Amino acid sequence: xxxxxxxxxxxxxxxxxxxxxxxxxxxxxxxxxxxxxxxxILPESxxxxxxxxxxxxxxxxxxxxxxxxxxxxxxxxxxxxxxxPLEELQGTITPNGLHYERHHNGVPDINPSTHEIMxxxxxxxxxxxxxxxxxxYPQTTKICFIECGGNSNAGWRSSPIQSAAGYVHGLVSNAxxxxxxxxxxxNECGVQPRAKWAIAEAADGAALNVSVPIEKLMNxxxxxxxxxGERLRPENGYPVRLLLPGWEGIVNVKWLRQLTLVxxxxxxxxxxxxxxxxxxxxxxxxFSFPMQAKSLITSPSVGMTLPDNPGIYQVTGLAWSxxxxxxxxxxxxxxxxxxxxxxxxxxxxDKAFTRFSLPWQWQGQYAVLQSRATDETGYQQPTREAxxxxxxxNSFFHYNAIxxxxxxxxxxxxxxxL
Amino acid sequence: xxxxxxxxxxxxxxxxxxxxxxxxxxxxxxxxxxxxxxxxILPESxxxxxxxxxxxxxxxxxxxxxxxxxxxxxxxxxxxxxxxPLEELQGTITPNGLHYERHHNGVPDINPSTHEIMxxxxxxxxxxxxxxxxxxYPQTTKICFIECGGNSNAGWRSSPIQSAAGYVHGLVSNAxxxxxxxxxxxNECGVQPRAKWAIAEAADGAALNVSVPIEKLMNxxxxxxxxxGERLRPENGYPVRLLLPGWEGIVNVKWLRQLTLVxxxxxxxxxxxxxxxxxxxxxxxxFSFPMQAKSLITSPSVGMTLPDNPGIYQVTGLAWSxxxxxxxxxxxxxxxxxxxxxxxxxxxxDKAFTRFSLPWQWQGQYAVLQSRATDETGYQQPTREAxxxxxxxNSFFHYNAIxxxxxxxxxxxxxxxL
Numbered sequence: 001x002x003x004x005x006x007x008x009x010x011x012x013x014x015x016x017x018x019x020x021x022x023x024x025x026x027x028x029x030x031x032x033x034x035x036x037x038x039x040x041i042l043p044e045s046x047x048x049x050x051x052x053x054x055x056x057x058x059x060x061x062x063x064x065x066x067x068x069x070x071x072x073x074x075x076x077x078x079x080x081x082x083x084x085p086l087e088e089l090q091g092t093i094t095p096n097g098l099h100y101e102r103h104h105n106g107v108p109d110i111n112p113s114t115h116e117i118m119x120x121x122x123x124x125x126x127x128x129x130x131x132x133x134x135x136x137y138p139q140t141t142k143i144c145f146i147e148c149g150g151n152s153n154a155g156w157r158s159s160p161i162q163s164a165a166g167y168v169h170g171l172v173s174n175a176x177x178x179x180x181x182x183x184x185x186x187n188e189c190g191v192q193p194r195a196k197w198a199i200a201e202a203a204d205g206a207a208l209n210v211s212v213p214i215e216k217l218m219n220x221x222x223x224x225x226x227x228x229g230e231r232l233r234p235e236n237g238y239p240v241r242l243l244l245p246g247w248e249g250i251v252n253v254k255w256l257r258q259l260t261l262v263x264x265x266x267x268x269x270x271x272x273x274x275x276x277x278x279x280x281x282x283x284x285x286x287f288s289f290p291m292q293a294k295s296l297i298t299s300p301s302v303g304m305t306l307p308d309n310p311g312i313y314q315v316t317g318l319a320w321s322x323x324x325x326x327x328x329x330x331x332x333x334x335x336x337x338x339x340x341x342x343x344x345x346x347x348x349x350d351k352a353f354t355r356f357s358l359p360w361q362w363q364g365q366y367a368v369l370q371s372r373a374t375d376e377t378g379y380q381q382p383t384r385e386a387x388x389x390x391x392x393x394n395s396f397f398h399y400n401a402i403x404x405x406x407x408x409x410x411x412x413x414x415x416x417x418l
Numbered sequence: 419x420x421x422x423x424x425x426x427x428x429x430x431x432x433x434x435x436x437x438x439x440x441x442x443x444x445x446x447x448x449x450x451x452x453x454x455x456x457x458x459i460l461p462e463s464x465x466x467x468x469x470x471x472x473x474x475x476x477x478x479x480x481x482x483x484x485x486x487x488x489x490x491x492x493x494x495x496x497x498x499x500x501x502x503p504l505e506e507l508q509g510t511i512t513p514n515g516l517h518y519e520r521h522h523n524g525v526p527d528i529n530p531s532t533h534e535i536m537x538x539x540x541x542x543x544x545x546x547x548x549x550x551x552x553x554x555y556p557q558t559t560k561i562c563f564i565e566c567g568g569n570s571n572a573g574w575r576s577s578p579i580q581s582a583a584g585y586v587h588g589l590v591s592n593a594x595x596x597x598x599x600x601x602x603x604x605n606e607c608g609v610q611p612r613a614k615w616a617i618a619e620a621a622d623g624a625a626l627n628v629s630v631p632i633e634k635l636m637n638x639x640x641x642x643x644x645x646x647g648e649r650l651r652p653e654n655g656y657p658v659r660l661l662l663p664g665w666e667g668i669v670n671v672k673w674l675r676q677l678t679l680v681x682x683x684x685x686x687x688x689x690x691x692x693x694x695x696x697x698x699x700x701x702x703x704x705f706s707f708p709m710q711a712k713s714l715i716t717s718p719s720v721g722m723t724l725p726d727n728p729g730i731y732q733v734t735g736l737a738w739s740x741x742x743x744x745x746x747x748x749x750x751x752x753x754x755x756x757x758x759x760x761x762x763x764x765x766x767x768d769k770a771f772t773r774f775s776l777p778w779q780w781q782g783q784y785a786v787l788q789s790r791a792t793d794e795t796g797y798q799q800p801t802r803e804a805x806x807x808x809x810x811x812n813s814f815f816h817y818n819a820i821x822x823x824x825x826x827x828x829x830x831x832x833x834x835x836l
Contacts, residue, residue, distance in 0.1 A: 043528070043621050043675065045526035045527060045528050045622060045623070045673070046621055046625055047623070048623055049496045049523050049524045049623045050524025050525040050526040050527065051496070051524050051525040051527065051652070052524060052525070053486070053496075053498060053499075053500040053521070053525075054486070054519075054653065055485035055486050055487075055488065055500070056477070056485055056486065056515040057486075057514060057515045057516070057517065057652075057653055057654075058515070058651075059648060059651065060530075060649065060656045060657075062529060062530050062656075062657075063648070063649050067473035067474055068471070068472070068473050068474065068475075069473075070471040070473065072470075072471055077467035078467045078469070078470060078471075080471060082471040082472070082473070089644070089647040090596040090643070090644040090647065091559045091595075091644055091647050092594065092647070093594045093647045095513070095514055095645075095646045095647050096513055096514075097474040097476070097514075097648075098474065098475070099475065101471050101472075101475075103468065103471065105467050105468060106467045106469050107468040107469040107470070107471075108464070108469075109463060109468065109469065110461070112478075112480050114461075136731065136732065137732070138775065138777060139508055139775065141508070141509045141510065141763050141773060176509045176511045177509075203461050203464055204463060204464065204468055205463070205466055205467045205468055207464055226508040226509055227513075228511045228513045228646065229507040229509050229510070229512050229516070230477060230481070230506075230507060230513045231477065231481050233476075233478070235472065235475055236475075238478045239480075257461070312554075314554065314555070314556055314557065316557065345558070345559050347765050347767065349765065355559060357556065357557065
């Protein structure tokens with residue numbers, strides 16, 4: 001069964017120029033063997049009954065290496081992250097088993113039958129809401145990403161990290177969230193005019209708490225109970241999380257137990273010592289809630305090697321913006337000298353992952369692949385140089401610069417800075 | 419901690435009429451206790467670190483009963499179904515662990531590194547494609563439902579079954595599928611003009627095979643490799659399935675190994691002995707591929723009991739059509755005498771689950787809840803009576819009539835025929 005795959009493509013490519021060329025979508029890759037080369041033997045899977053039905057399905061054993069990589073602080077129980085393997089996924093939904101994690105003190109065990117959310121502070125009537133009560137309210141559904149403010153922070157390092165794309169940029173995931181519009185509960189409590197912020201507290205060991213402007217809570221917040229159709233996963237806030245579409249992960253408070261309405265932000269640890277950016281001026285950027293437009297080529301990407309058969313490759317990746325819809329993604333194969341607009345997969349949704357793709361012809365030439373997102377506000381993802389000019393080099397959070405993948409003549413892909 | 423929940427709602431309702439009333443969406447349910455009733459004690463989850471990070475997440479232990487129920491034939495290994503618990507889910511995406519199953523001979527174990535798809539028959543060049551080769555082709559993504567042709571077939575019985583909604587209607591699920599447009603491969607093989615059908619065969623123990631018109635394959639078929647972002651689940655066709663959006667499940671062939679292009683359908687077992695409908699005329703309806711528009715109220719639904727606190731309930735459910743987008747869902751609380759248009763959750767997608775909802779005021783009166791879907795072709799979901807008039811009572815498949823949930827004065831919900 002010798003497989004002379006791609007022979008005809010090699011022949012086809014002998015007639016083409018050496019420069020990288022973007023081609024129309026209709027041109028298929030030739031990757032085949034002829035039928036005459038085949039042995040007509042039934043595969044083993046057809047010779048016996050298969051496995052039984054299951055009450056709750058799991059991934060194939062052949063995909064057991066497609067996991068969240070864990071980076072945890074050994075000195076603090078449950079402090080760290082696990083990363084979504086973005087370079088292994090397709091489409092836009094992140095399956096629940098692979099949604100990224102960021103915990104400050106682990107995943108609490110919360111019995112939904114006793115958990116309550118309390119809304120107090122500057123309200124006319126402080127109220128509590130059980131999970132059963134929340135389930136009776138009108139539910140709304142939103143497909144959106146959640147991104148940790150610390151995602152991609154290796155980009156601030158002086159030299160480019162060579163970890164897989166998801167291990168650097170995978171603190172972002174995209175899911176269909178369903179829950180109760182928070183304004184229904186706030187209106188029921190009666191928000192007093194002096195209330196401008198709320199302190200949101202989690203029922204975890206870290207007693208994580210952050211301040212959120214009341215305007216966002218009233219107009220966009222969802223008390224999420226469901227994630228991709230089923231109840232939230234424990235590591236994503238079971239039994240209830242605060243969802244603030246487009247805003248950095250930390251304020252999408254998991255295991256939510258309390259919202260205290262106040263006049264001023266509380267200046268908690270997680271909005272002062274963390275998730276702020278020290279600027280060249282010496283002042284710190286704080287409460288920079290919306291995650292700015294960003295994109296990433298997930299395939300091909302760092303650590304991959306293009307097969308030894310030059311030809312047409314799909315360049316594909318993800319773009320997202322905390323300020324609205326993605327309007328455009330440009331792709332470059334020459335490190336940003338020239339750009340071609342990629343195709344965006346419909347439907348393009350507000351504050352959600354948008355998949356882009358573009359066929360790319362590679363025949364062994366040196367190349368630097370980049371993607372650049374533009375959102376509907378007109379904001380364009382900056383170069384690394386522009387981002388550092390604006391923010392300096394003391395930052396640790398909110399890195400959204402263009403990522404560069406270098407392809408060498410052997411098809412090996414590295415992360416570089418330009 | 420006495421919880422005087424809903425007292426204020428009961429007072430509110432004393433002034434309202436006894437008939438069922440639909441209300442605007444902005445009216446919140448009053449379900450609360452006052453802060454003064456609360457004990458200010460930290461929950462146990464805050465007194466210790468939580469659980470560790472995980473490589474692949476699982477549902478909460480408190481949701482362990484949210485599973486696919488299995489109905490299998492004990493005399494045939496791996497022949498049967500497992501049902502999506504629709505009445506327990508929200509939003510529109512079915513999480514991969516709960517996607518319904520229909521197998522004829524179990525779930526085969528297929529190594530993706532050796533699996534191939536062969537396209538032969540009336541083509542210029544028969545070709546085979548490995549999974550690695552397929553991954554290099556342009557990918558397209560489609561959010562759509564797949565529904566077994568036998569879904570809801572208990573509706574053909576002479577008396578209404580009292581099983582949970584998902585245990586009768588849950589052979590339908592909705593996911594984001596990603597894979598290769600089949601036309602790219604067909605064009606590469608060169609489809610001969612005489613080819614009007616293809617016989618699609620699975621690599622399972624049943625050697626399941628069906629005939630599919632070439633026109634659908636050329637224009638709409640996807641060789642799906644990914645399901646909700648990650649690689650297909652084994653029970654959903656790993657490593658590759660044929661996706662024919664909107665068409666009955668059986669032709670969305672899982673574990674696809676071969677497409678043989680032919681002039682006429684092969685009249686296989688699964689398109690003659692099954693998935694056909696014997697009509698009153700004595701003739702059988704065959705190759706009725708698109709699943710007709712359908713809807714179902716998932717909550718409240720059969721087997722549930724409304725709590726002993728009359729008031730406002732969210733009536734919510736799912737609608738879908740194999741012929742396009744859902745344009746409208748009407749809801750009735752009086753067994754179809756009067757209808758109110760429900761709100762549809764955006765985005766409304768072609769051949770995909772559409773969530774509808776409507777607040778409903780119930781104060782202990784007898785009611786019969788129904789939903790009725792209309793799709794963009796103008797087709798409206800029929801009453802049970804109309805469906806039986808058209809199809810007779812010898813049918814077993816393709817049941818899409820309006821479902822009636824009877825609510826008695828105690829809030830107990832039963833399935834009835836009207």
